[in-house]
């Protein structure tokens with residue numbers, strides 16, 4: 528565990544608040560296959576900024592609402608792209624989004640949406656974030672975007688009420704696997720403790736994120752585990768649309784699987800490959816001291832954190848094979 532601590536950029540925080548205050552409506556599209564941190568930090572911003580009479584609307588960029596996140600307070604106020612019509616907006620506030628291309632259909636339907644014509648406030652903790660915003664609050668050593676939002680809201684004079692605290696604690700628990708990752712600092716733990724003091728309850732968070740699951744998830748894991756393969760130092764498996772359909776599952780149900788695979792003795796990295804129209808979306812993990820998966824992802828045009836990263840592989844079986852072999856040999860080199 529690291530005891531290092533990031534410092535909020537007070538100037539950027541003030542400029543962000545100015546922009547938020549001047550906007551008529553702020554849109555917050557989440558990253559695709561949204562996770563607890565991505566969605567909870569967006570909802571916390573909505574609830575907090577409402578106290579300042581700022582209207583911020585979170586939108587699920589790919590229209591997909593993970594079952595496991597329905598417990599979040601304020602979830603009913605989140606729009607789904609493709610289902611709900613978008614309100615007019617004059618500012619984008621992206622949170623937990625390392626790359627504008629991760630904004631799902633919101634981006635692919637019209638890349639001009641994020642080309643800078645509408646200004647962007649960029650709040651993130653991915654080391655690969657390329658600072659695409661007009662205002663950037665990017666802290667790669669923060670364990671989650673929610674950890675940054677907790678401090679930002681306090682800085683802006685927002686009262687952290689029970690609902691906001693519950694969202695932020697869910698985001699922190701999501702990205703730190705319940706305060707267990709090596710990105711977790713003493714500050715992360717203090718922030719979590721402060722949120723509990725503000726009324727957050729860890730029990731429903733732990734249940735929703737790590738324990739309770741639909742049967743379709745077990746079906747998916749059973750099929751994925753049957754197909755586990757070892758290539759060099761990489762342990763990996765893949766999921767097809769057909770497998771998802773047969774189990775009646777959606778892709779987000781497999782997210783925990785790659786966390787299960789990482790740490791398998793003899794494997795320096797784990798990957799889960801989701802087949803899609805263009806090839807495969809790959810989710811990678813490694814343990815501390817092993818290969819830096821963010822660097823591998825960046826080489827292939829993806830991004831993330833040293834221990835958790837993602838990338839889109841375009842092409843067919845040959846490209847997939849080349850990818851797993853390259854990652855496998857890197858993972859073997861770095862133990």
Ligand SMILES: [Mn+2]
Pocket residue numbers: 564565623652670671672702
């Ligand atoms: Mn995050």
